[in-house]
């Protein structure tokens with residue numbers, strides 16, 4: 001069984017360009033994760049597409065904790081072909097700092113995922129020739145924010161085990177030998193997890209499962225309890241929308257639930273990574289107790305910038321538990 005060190009990395013959605021890769025190379029992130037990329041270039045949704053609460057706020061009689069976020073960015077990205085042009089430069093930057101480069105892709109059908117995998121690894125020979133490690137592939141099966149012109153959203157694949165199986169089968173055909181695959185899922189219900197875990201294990205291509213992407217279709221309010229957190233359109237003349245993916249502090253318990261259950265149902269050689277509401281050392285320690293082999297940071301990184309992972313490690317180093325973990329990571 002491969003022994004992975006514990007990792008603390010950025011989550012998908014934070015970095016997409018060569019400049020982003022260079023910034024992450026200089027950060028404390030264990031990996032450099034870029035994307036999600038889609039088959040075609042996307043300009044994203046228009047308007048107010050991201051909001052994070054900076055204070056605990058009562059919404060409909062419920063306290064929503066500070067650090068909770070909503071986003072409906074809409075997968076703004078240059079498209080997989082344009083990425084492929086820059087990929088060897090990004091891989092070189094990652095290699096120079098000894099960090100894995102992870103490319104997150106998001107499609108709308110098994111064929112999309114297969115085609116994106118094919119395009120991503122077209123330059124396999126070039127990578128081998130330059131002795132560049134092939135980027136790791138992260139399959140985003142949990143994206144809730146890509147919408148049709150009428151505002152309705154695409155299906156979220158990880159809620160449907162048969163669709164998940166179809167994507168993994170399609171990707172397996174196009175995957176060059178030696179490339180590892182990570183799968184990122186939504187906060188799916190408990191009863192879906194055993195079946196998903198079995199499908200992921202049977203695919204034979206996945207070594208990591210990330211739990212979780214955002215909670216879909218959530219409408220938030222700002223601290224005044226009146227103004228919608230989000231107000232955007234999928235196209236200039238489309239309807240005004242307020243729903244997006246909810247993440248940050250409020251997602252922590254969901255992430256822990258999914259990580260715990262995945263650990264129970266996945267074979268030992270597939271690791272789980274916790275993603276959801278990582279802000280402080282205790283959030284990392286709780287993920288370790290749940291069985292996570294690493295964590296990813298989304299909202300905190302997007303909101304506060306790339307120093308957050310370094311700052312988190314400094315805070316961790318002030319506790320005996322954290323110091324022990326950091327020493328293990330360094331070793």
Ligand SMILES: Cc1cc2nc3c(=O)[nH]c(=O)nc-3n(C[C@H](O)[C@H](O)[C@H](O)COP(=O)(O)O)c2cc1C
Nearest residue numbers: 011012013036140212213247248276277297298299
């Ligand atoms: C602004 C923003 C953009 C995101 N974009 C993506 C994306 O492109 N692909 C993806 O897999 N997840 C995306 N996510 C989800 C995060 O990667 C992460 O799964 C989620 O936010 C939970 O982590 P957090 O609680 O630390 O934010 C995005 C999240 C945010 C806040």
